[in-house]
Amino acid sequence: MADEVEIDQKVYDELIAQGKSERIARARAKAATVKAQKVAAGETIGPRAQSAEAPAAAPAAAAKAAAPAAAAGGGGGVATAERAGGGVRGAGGLTVEERQARVAAALAQRGNGASTRTGGGAALANQDHTHRLLAMVPPTGIQQIRGKQEDKVYTWPHLIASEFIAVLAWTAFVVIFSALVQAPLRELANPNLTPNPSKAPWYFLALQELLRYFHPMVAGVTIPTVGLLLGMALPYFDKNPSNKPENRKTAYVAFTFFLVLSAVLTIIGSFYRGPGFEFVWPWTDGLYFEL
Amino acid sequence: MSLLPAPDEVKKRVQDNVIWKSIFRPGSIYRKGYRDTSRDRALASMNNVLYHLHPVKVKRHGLKLTYTYCLGGSSFFLFILLTITGIFLMFFYRPTAGAGGQELAYLDMQNLRDTVTFGDLVRNMHRWSAHLMVFTTFLHMARVFYHGAYKAPREFNWVVGVILLVLTLLLSFTGYLLPWDQLAQWAVAVGTQMAGFTPVLGQQVQFVLLGGAEIGPETLLRWYVLHVLAFPFILTIFLAVHFWRIRKDGGISGPL
Ligand code: HEM
Numbered sequence: 363m364a365d366e367v368e369i370d371q372k373v374y375d376e377l378i379a380q381g382k383s384e385r386i387a388r389a390r391a392k393a394a395t396v397k398a399q400k401v402a403a404g405e406t407i408g409p410r411a412q413s414a415e416a417p418a419a420a421p422a423a424a425a426k427a428a429a430p431a432a433a434a435g436g437g438g439g440v441a442t443a444e445r446a447g448g449g450v451r452g453a454g455g456l457t458v459e460e461r462q463a464r465v466a467a468a469l470a471q472r473g474n475g476a477s478t479r480t481g482g483g484a485a486l487a488n489q490d491h492t493h494r495l496l497a498m499v500p501p502t503g504i505q506q507i508r509g510k511q512e513d514k515v516y517t518w519p520h521l522i523a524s525e526f527i528a529v530l531a532w533t534a535f536v537v538i539f540s541a542l543v544q545a546p547l548r549e550l551a552n553p554n555l556t557p558n559p560s561k562a563p564w565y566f567l568a569l570q571e572l573l574r575y576f577h578p579m580v581a582g583v584t585i586p587t588v589g590l591l592l593g594m595a596l597p598y599f600d601k602n603p604s605n606k607p608e609n610r611k612t613a614y615v616a617f618t619f620f621l622v623l624s625a626v627l628t629i630i631g632s633f634y635r636g637p638g639f640e641f642v643w644p645w646t647d648g649l650y651f652e653l
Numbered sequence: 654m655s656l657l658p659a660p661d662e663v664k665k666r667v668q669d670n671v672i673w674k675s676i677f678r679p680g681s682i683y684r685k686g687y688r689d690t691s692r693d694r695a696l697a698s699m700n701n702v703l704y705h706l707h708p709v710k711v712k713r714h715g716l717k718l719t720y721t722y723c724l725g726g727s728s729f730f731l732f733i734l735l736t737i738t739g740i741f742l743m744f745f746y747r748p749t750a751g752a753g754g755q756e757l758a759y760l761d762m763q764n765l766r767d768t769v770t771f772g773d774l775v776r777n778m779h780r781w782s783a784h785l786m787v788f789t790t791f792l793h794m795a796r797v798f799y800h801g802a803y804k805a806p807r808e809f810n811w812v813v814g815v816i817l818l819v820l821t822l823l824l825s826f827t828g829y830l831l832p833w834d835q836l837a838q839w840a841v842a843v844g845t846q847m848a849g850f851t852p853v854l855g856q857q858v859q860f861v862l863l864g865g866a867e868i869g870p871e872t873l874l875r876w877y878v879l880h881v882l883a884f885p886f887i888l889t890i891f892l893a894v895h896f897w898r899i900r901k902d903g904g905i906s907g908p909l
Contacts, residue, residue, distance in 0.1 A: 514710040516694040521711050522703070528723050532730055536785070540777035547766060550759045551750070551838035553868065560839040563829050565787050565822060570843060582847025594815045597808035605801030605909055617798050652836055653784055 370394040546652050558637045559650055567631030568624045574639065706896055708904065715905035720800075724793035728821075729892070731786035738779040739881065745769050748877035750833050750870040758833040758873060783825050790821050802906035810898040813891055820888040827880035833873060841876075842868055 373394040377387035400407055456464075515521075562570050572581035600613055607614065636642030636650045644650075658666070667673060668684060677683040681700040687693050698709045714720055745765050749757035765772035794814060797803055803811035830841045845868070849859040864871030899905070 513713045515713050515716065516691070516698070517703075517707045517709055517711050518694055518697040518701075520716055521707060524716060524718075524723075525726060528726060529730055532727060533734070536731075536734060536778050536782055537774070540774055540781055543777065543781070544773075545777045545780035546834075546836055547762055547832055548834040548836045550756055551833045551835055551868075553838065555835070557835055557839055560843050562840050562843045563826060564784075565791075565825070566844055569847070573847070577850075578847055579850040579852065583851050590815065590819065594812045597803040597805075597811045600804070603804060605804060605907065607799075607909070610801060613801075614799070617795075621795060653780070 367392045368395050370398065559635060559639050561631070561635070561639075561650070561652070564628060564632055564651075564653065568627035570639070571627040571631035571635070708900060712905055712907070714908040720907060721905065722792070722796055724789050724796050728786055728789045728793055731782045731789060732888070732892075734782050735779060735786065736885065738775050738782065741771075741775045742779055743881060745772060746831070748831065748874050750873045756833065758831065762832045762834070783828060787821055787825050790818055794818060800907060800909060804906075806902045807898070807906060810895060810902060813895045813898065817888065817891050817895060820884055820891065824880060824884045824888065827876040827884065830868075830873060830876045831880065838868060841872075 369388060369391040371391070374387050374391035377390055378384070382390075397407060561567060569581055569586060572585060575581070576585070602610060602613065604610060632651045633644045633649065634641055636647050642648075642650065674684065678700040680696040682693065682697050685693075685696070687697065695709045698704055698707060742765065746761045747757040749755065750759070762776075765776050767773075797811065797814065803814075826841070826844060830837045845859060845862050848862055849855045851858045860866065862872075863869070864875040
């Protein structure tokens with residue numbers, strides 16, 4: 363558990379004196395302590411680092427905005443508006459006036475470049491309801507948001523259309539194939555009559571093939587279990603961050619080896635094993651394979 | 654003058670009432686109509702149940718057939734097809750073997766083949782889709798590997814994927830027993846004999862799997878319940894996690 367943060371007693375008393383609830387006063391006083399510690403450690407806090415020069419860059423706009431600040435703060439539904447009354451410095455360390463001036467200055471700066479409106483940002487800042495503060499979010503959020511613009515297209519219609527085509531194609535294929543190719547149904551199950559050969563379904567034939575070379579416990583239990591666990595753990599021991607084929611030669615070779623190995627074992631088990639699970643040539647001895 | 658109201662009037666009356674509005678959300682294209690604008694394209698996704706699966710926008714390169722080869726999606730669609738055909742088969746199949754001298758399971762299979770309308774076709778579809786799904790899932794795994802799509806932050810989704818693969822195999826294998834013919838009986842016999850070699854617990858494991866010392870009517874009932882209820886249920890849960898994680902991990906991986 364994290365260490366309990368100490369309460370900044372001065373801030374706490376101040377807030378209580380203002381009639382804030384005990385819970386809010388405690389939270390803000392803790393925040394003040396944290397902030398003081400960070401400032402002492404020389405860390406920059408929040409977005410202020412970038413906006414700090416803004417008032418200097420546009421002093422005129424700042425001065426203009428300062429006058430109507432109180433009125434805007436009172437009526438705009440700004441979540442921090444409650445601080446307007448005494449002009450007290452809260453945990454943020456800014457008076458309402460200072461904050462308004464900064465917003466105006468920042469808007470003015472942006473307006474110079476992009477806005478076609480006469481009067482630029484200062485005029486914008488004076489309008490009611492230009493924006494509303496809904497929540498404060500720490501600069502590093504709970505989830506990492508990548509601001510990078512990606513080349514994207516709308517799911518509808520692009521993705522949905524391809525999915526629809528894929529669905530139609532698969533449906534058509536399965537219906538036509540099923541109309542043409544009959545699924546097997548042999549005689550009634552008979553525990554006393556072992557067919558020769560007895561084969562597992564094709565996806566287990568690699569294991570059945572291994573049964574020829576290893577003890578059943580190894581082929582039937584150890585190898586599949588270990589294989590499965592290693593398979594699951596794969597992302598955790600492949601530490602190479604690249605997804606480019608040219609950087610992943612070892613991984614490619616290793617995975618391809620196992621893929622080809624299991625494919626070869628499956629094919630041998632399927633087509634090259636006949637009665638007694640002995641080797642046969644499918645083109646001379648016939649096919650001992652059923653789906 | 655016609656007694657019927659004009660089409661526009663009908664449309665307005667159908668759409669402008671409490672019931673219609675309760676079914677379709679405010680931004681839905683069934684309320685506002687659809688024009689091919691960016692806004693309506695976004696709204697079409699957002700006010701649709703598919704929003705649970707797809708975000709409003711997807712990476713362009715992920716749409717190329719040569720990126721996913723549509724393998725995950727195909728596995729999923731085959732699973733849906735298997736569910737639909739499987740429900741049909743359940744109407745005609747009773748998982749009973751050798752009870753009172755009656756081999757209902759096998760009889761029902763023969764009936765499906767010979768007398769039930771479309772029974773043969775649907776059974777074939779179910780069988781072939783099952784094999785296909787195992788195959789596409791394998792290929793999907795290989796595709797994910799070769800794209801390095803299991804790397805951070807997608808490690809866990811690979812683990813979920815391996816579980817899905819195991820469940821797919823289990824679904825296929827439990828279904829293999831149900832026709833109760835020689836093929837079923839002996840394929841399953843070969844498969845389950847191996848479980849008997851589990852160290853220490855071999856006998857117990859095999860007993861639980863078969864519901865007895867050897868394959869019999871109890872095995873059939875047990876595997877039937879696993880096949881039509883337990884495994885699909887578990888697979889669906891893991892599918893939900895799989896799809897949810899694809900979105901949370903930032904959509905499709907890549908580009909390479
Ligand atoms: C029932 C079986 C499965 C279904 C229905 C399924 C479905 C999907 C779908 C629809 C996608 C979206 C991208 C695509 O289509 O390729 C996907 C992605 C993914 N799947 Fe599967 N999957 C299954 C099994 C597996 C298996 C066996 C693995 C690996 C062992 C796996 C690992 C992944 C990973 C890591 C992604 C993210 C890939 C990326 O972002 O490029 N899935 N899956």
